[in-house]
Amino acid sequence: MNGLDLLGPDQRGLYIGGAWREAEGGERLDVIDPADGSVLTDVADGSVNDAVDALDAAVAAQAAWARTPPRERGEILRTAFSLITDRADQFAHLMSLEMGKTVAEARGEVGYGVEFFRWYAEEAVRIHGRWMQAPAGGSRLLTIKKPVGPCLFITPWNFPLAMGTRKIGPAIAAGCTMVVKPASQTPLTMLALAGVLAEAGLPDGVLNVVTTTRHGEFSQTLQADDRLRKVSFTGSTGVGKVLVRQSADQLQRLSMELGGNAPFLVFEDADVDAAVDGAMIAKMRNMGEACTAANRFLVHRSVAQEFAEKLGQRMGGLTLGRGQDEGVDVGPLIDEKAVESVSQLVTDAIHDGATVVTGGQAPDGPGYFYPPTVLLDVPVESEINVQEIFGPVAPISTFETEEEAIQQANDTEYGLASYVYTRDLARTIRIAESLDFGMIGINSGLISNPAAPFGGVKASGFGREGGFEGIEEYLETTYVALPAG
Numbered sequence: 001m002n003g004l005d006l007l008g009p010d011q012r013g014l015y016i017g018g019a020w021r022e023a024e025g026g027e028r029l030d031v032i033d034p035a036d037g038s039v040l041t042d043v044a045d046g047s048v049n050d051a052v053d054a055l056d057a058a059v060a061a062q063a064a065w066a067r068t069p070p071r072e073r074g075e076i077l078r079t080a081f082s083l084i085t086d087r088a089d090q091f092a093h094l095m096s097l098e099m100g101k102t103v104a105e106a107r108g109e110v111g112y113g114v115e116f117f118r119w120y121a122e123e124a125v126r127i128h129g130r131w132m133q134a135p136a137g138g139s140r141l142l143t144i145k146k147p148v149g150p151c152l153f154i155t156p157w158n159f160p161l162a163m164g165t166r167k168i169g170p171a172i173a174a175g176c177t178m179v180v181k182p183a184s185q186t187p188l189t190m191l192a193l194a195g196v197l198a199e200a201g202l203p204d205g206v207l208n209v210v211t212t213t214r215h216g217e218f219s220q221t222l223q224a225d226d227r228l229r230k231v232s233f234t235g236s237t238g239v240g241k242v243l244v245r246q247s248a249d250q251l252q253r254l255s256m257e258l259g260g261n262a263p264f265l266v267f268e269d270a271d272v273d274a275a276v277d278g279a280m281i282a283k284m285r286n287m288g289e290a291c292t293a294a295n296r297f298l299v300h301r302s303v304a305q306e307f308a309e310k311l312g313q314r315m316g317g318l319t320l321g322r323g324q325d326e327g328v329d330v331g332p333l334i335d336e337k338a339v340e341s342v343s344q345l346v347t348d349a350i351h352d353g354a355t356v357v358t359g360g361q362a363p364d365g366p367g368y369f370y371p372p373t374v375l376l377d378v379p380v381e382s383e384i385n386v387q388e389i390f391g392p393v394a395p396i397s398t399f400e401t402e403e404e405a406i407q408q409a410n411d412t413e414y415g416l417a418s419y420v421y422t423r424d425l426a427r428t429i430r431i432a433e434s435l436d437f438g439m440i441g442i443n444s445g446l447i448s449n450p451a452a453p454f455g456g457v458k459a460s461g462f463g464r465e466g467g468f469e470g471i472e473e474y475l476e477t478t479y480v481a482l483p484a485g
């Protein structure tokens, strides 16, 4: 089994209006294996006309889909949940192949990603408005929730399944139709997912998938179309800003899940071993290629040496290799550019005065590998603390006081995830109220949960995915004023 067997003979094409087809002009794009740089396979490279066809299909399907009983929409999601769960190993292999993460890690993503289908299968039947008496008593106020309408979803390469299900699940539950553009580096998982949703009974045109390298023209054209009512994007802050600007003329609803620069705070009263366990998850999940990845370790000076040594030992003991091989803990990064960018940040941090506890040097190719790396005494102003690293590097800086720790943690344009290790309850409350982040993990390196509202503030974007909040992103409220009778 290598996961490619999930895709039928036509399933490397575009999926539009319930049919698989070639791109206009028969254009294809290569999918690269990041473990050795070879071509794995290719998929259709959609044109702008293909994108418009996909929106036409979504628009045509919208009215009937909105009228479909909530239970039916929920059952489709529940069936897809079961089908994907049954094929979890195949999905994990496919993701590992195109993205590089280990199969074990990819299995974790399948388990996480598919839960958005189960959660929103359950939420589909709980969409409701309200009925109330007007305060002055003269009339009645009724609210009705309606699907926002055809949506555009653009997803990144780092979580090829979960970044899709977090949008597709609530959109299906709410009764929206959609055009999905997966990252051109990892299109295969989304194509496999489209096949499963069709098998689960999703009507033609509700979900349309266009793989393309023409991302600029693609989003400009679709966002200029007043039939498109919503854009949900997960990716970099720079691209998010472009999409926000492009939404202005049509005033599309937006959800923006953008970059992060998560601080990982370890106080002097923390259980250092537990903090190291949490750091391994917060840093090494997805080889550090996660928006929630701990980016800056801010550790109280009195425990910094112990924390660095213990983390260095754990990180240095991990095995680098092809994600599908037995015994491998850390796969390759996504591409050559990613390795260069991580290498540069590490070189600059060392130049700024950091010392290397473990790692710090990319091995020779083939493949886009970077070893788990721990750096100590990194000046807080070093570039590695400012940018998203998106690789397996843990820079450790120190602080003396709680105020200093909070100030350093908040000193970033981003505001997605943050992590705090302390055993002091009063401090926990003070810190949770002081950190400018959408999510805070207390004594835990893993915060993502389909039942929780995932999202950020500041340059990390706006809108929430998951939880009760996630479905609201796909609903409009109509208010009906009624006479008292």
Ligand code: NAP
Pocket: 154, 155, 156, 157, 158, 159, 163, 181, 182, 183, 184, 185, 212, 213, 214, 215, 216, 218, 219, 220, 234, 235, 236, 237, 239, 240, 242, 256, 257, 258, 259, 260, 290, 291, 292, 388, 416, 456, 460
């Ligand atoms: P990216 O370069 O912004 O790409 C994300 C997606 O946007 C890809 O599908 C890409 O297409 C597409 N894209 C690029 N330019 C576009 C344009 N002008 N119009 C329409 N689509 C466009 O980000 P990435 O490097 O793939 O992903 C890493 C980033 O995502 C990091 O910053 C990370 O923090 C963030 N992220 C955030 C979350 C969250 O929930 N907050 C979760 C995961 C990742 P191509 O593939 O064709 O380039």
